[in-house]
Amino acid sequence: MLPEGYEQFIESWGSMGVLWGINRSMARIHAFILLSDEPIDLDTVATELSISRGNASMSLKELRNWGIIKRVHLSGDRRDFYVTEPDVWNMLFKIGIERKKREFDPALGALRHLLSETDADTNREVHGRLTELQRTLAAMDRIMDKFLKNEKISKAMLEFLGSKKM
Amino acid sequence: MLPEGYEQFIESWGSMGVLWGINRSMARIHAFILLSDEPIDLDTVATELSISRGNASMSLKELRNWGIIKRVHLSGDRRDFYVTEPDVWNMLFKIGIERKKREFDPALGALRHLLSETDADTNREVHGRLTELQRTLAAMDRIMDKFLKNEKISKAMLEFLGSKKM
DNA sequence: GTTATTATTCAATAGATTCTGAATGTAATG
DNA sequence: CATTACATTCAGAATCTATTGAATAATAAC
Numbered sequence: 400m401l402p403e404g405y406e407q408f409i410e411s412w413g414s415m416g417v418l419w420g421i422n423r424s425m426a427r428i429h430a431f432i433l434l435s436d437e438p439i440d441l442d443t444v445a446t447e448l449s450i451s452r453g454n455a456s457m458s459l460k461e462l463r464n465w466g467i468i469k470r471v472h473l474s475g476d477r478r479d480f481y482v483t484e485p486d487v488w489n490m491l492f493k494i495g496i497e498r499k500k501r502e503f504d505p506a507l508g509a510l511r512h513l514l515s516e517t518d519a520d521t522n523r524e525v526h527g528r529l530t531e532l533q534r535t536l537a538a539m540d541r542i543m544d545k546f547l548k549n550e551k552i553s554k555a556m557l558e559f560l561g562s563k564k565m
Numbered sequence: 566m567l568p569e570g571y572e573q574f575i576e577s578w579g580s581m582g583v584l585w586g587i588n589r590s591m592a593r594i595h596a597f598i599l600l601s602d603e604p605i606d607l608d609t610v611a612t613e614l615s616i617s618r619g620n621a622s623m624s625l626k627e628l629r630n631w632g633i634i635k636r637v638h639l640s641g642d643r644r645d646f647y648v649t650e651p652d653v654w655n656m657l658f659k660i661g662i663e664r665k666k667r668e669f670d671p672a673l674g675a676l677r678h679l680l681s682e683t684d685a686d687t688n689r690e691v692h693g694r695l696t697e698l699q700r701t702l703a704a705m706d707r708i709m710d711k712f713l714k715n716e717k718i719s720k721a722m723l724e725f726l727g728s729k730k731m
Numbered sequence: 732g733t734t735a736t737t738a739t740t741c742a743a744t745a746g747a748t749t750c751t752g753a754a755t756g757t758a759a760t761g
Numbered sequence: 762c763a764t765t766a767c768a769t770t771c772a773g774a775a776t777c778t779a780t781t782g783a784a785t786a787a788t789a790a791c
Contacts, residue, residue, distance in 0.1 A: 404679040408672075415672040418664060420584075422779070433698075436690035441738070451781045456739055477789060478737065485694045488701055498584060506574075506581040513570040524602035528651045532599075535654055535720075538727025554701075561704025588749070607768070617751045622769055643759065643766060 401447060405434055409448070419494050421465075424450055424458045429467060429483065429490070438471050438480030465493055488557075492550050499543050507536045567613060571600055575614070585660050587631075590616055590624045595633060595649060595656070604637050604646030631659055654723075658716045665709050673702045 401409070409430040416426025427448055432439050445455040459481060462468045467490045468483045484490065510533055519526045546553045567575070575596040582592025593614055598605050611621040625647060628634045633656045634649045650656065676699055685692045712719045 404675075404682050408675045408679045411672040411675040415668050418586075418668040424779075433694065434691060436688060452738085453740080453782060454780050457780090460739080485697070487698050502581050502584040506577040509570075509574045509577040513574045516570050522602060525600055528599065531651070532653050535723070538724050541727040541729070542723070557701070557708070558704050561707040563707070590749075618768085619752060619770075620750050623750090626769080645768075 408434070419491065420498050421494065422458075424448075424454055425462055428455065428458050429462060432468055432481055432483045433487070438473060438482050440478045440480050442478070444481075465490065467493070488554050489550065492547065492553065495543070496547050499547065503536075503540070503543070507533075507540055510536065574600070585657065586664055587660065588624075590614075590620055591628055594621065594624050595628060598634055598647055598649040599653070604639065604648050606644045606646050608644070610647075631656065633659070654720050655716065658713070658719065661709070662713050665713065669702075669706070669709070673699075673706055676702065 409427050412430035413423040413427040416423060416429075419426075421429075428444055431444060431448060441452060441455050441459060444450075444459065445452045448455075450458075459468070463470060463481075466484075468481045471480050471482055473480055510529065514526075514529050514533055517526055517529065546556070575593050578596035579589040579593040582589060582595075585592075587595075594610055597610060597614060607618060607621050607625065610616075610625070611618045614621075616624075625634070629636060629647075632650075634647045637646050637648055639646055676695065680692075680695050680699055683692055683695065712722070
């Protein structure tokens with residue numbers, strides 16, 4: 400049985416997962432493993448978080464694909480155990496890269512394509528609007544690319560920009 | 566009937582909407598209105614995007630609640646027409662504020678609460694990990710707050726950071 | 732090789748979200 | 762005030778996403 404504060408954190412981490420774009424089960428499991436200083440096995444995950452073993456198995460696999468947790472073995476035990484990267488930044492970073500590629504890039508691509516075949520003179524108002532939008536998205540694109548290029552640097556940048564003094 | 570490039574942009578804008586956290590219909594309607602230099606009425610939205618009038622009505626209302634589009638009237642016409650804020654930044658900004666409040670803040674709150682009642686000595690490993698996580702999220706929190714404080718400034722900042730020279 | 736233990740897969744189900752369209756509301760027109 | 766034109770609402774339907782659990786696979790122990 401989990402302590403009250405643990406439970407709360409796990410649940411809100413689950414909700415926030417949706418913000419990053421990973422589903423509730425995955426985020427809850429991630430939080431749970433993060434909160435343990437010992438490796439956790441599938442059965443414990445399923446029991447403590449009240450989810451099926453099947454779901455636990457799939458979610459653990461998915462978390463492993465994201466590189467967010469890893470599988471370890473304890474000598475004298477046949478079960479698989481899991482530990483998490485202690486630094487969560489790693490996870491956010493990977494998710495950021497993936498989502499940009501999947502959702503942002505195509506929209507910017509379509510916008511560029513649309514602009515290339517929209518005549519500036521025929522429809523000045525819309526053309527201007529799209530150009531402006533293209534500029535904004537291109538700026539976001541460049542920022543994201545810079546930021547997502549190097550995990551270490553972006554973390555340092557984050558800490559600098561977020562420092563109290565700034 | 567919509568031109569090919571329009572269609573493409575509308576659809577990818579719809580997909581990206583999911584990234585910002587607004588649903589497909591809303592994002593498609595938004596794109597459609599954005600692409601028109603004249604005010605658009607409900608019926609046209611429903612017909613051109615092949616959605617029901619009911620859905621169109623609700624989505625338009627919702628977009629209006631977000632302050633992303635506004636209703637206008639043309640003299641001699643009983644229908645409601647809609648136009649969009651020409652600057653999309655506005656929309657992204659509003660959505661950012663809302664989502665931070667709804668999803669990010671509670672998780673950081675729960676983490677702080679958990680940390681406050683976790684004894685540093687009893688479980689040093691986890692405590693250290695949580696402290697580190699708290700630091701990262703706090704930095705993100707401060708950045709977001711600065712950024713979301715003023716729409717104009719943040720846009721200028723965006724353009725500066727995203728400039729090709731940087 | 733047989734049994735016991737643990738992990739994975741995936742079809743079926745539950746749950747959540749989005750959409751529809753008929754019913755209802757509102758307001759302008761004659 | 763009856764009719765017409767348009768907008769909104771909301772219960773049910775459709776669809777999309779997440780979860781379950783039984784069947785199956787994999788592996789270790791004996």
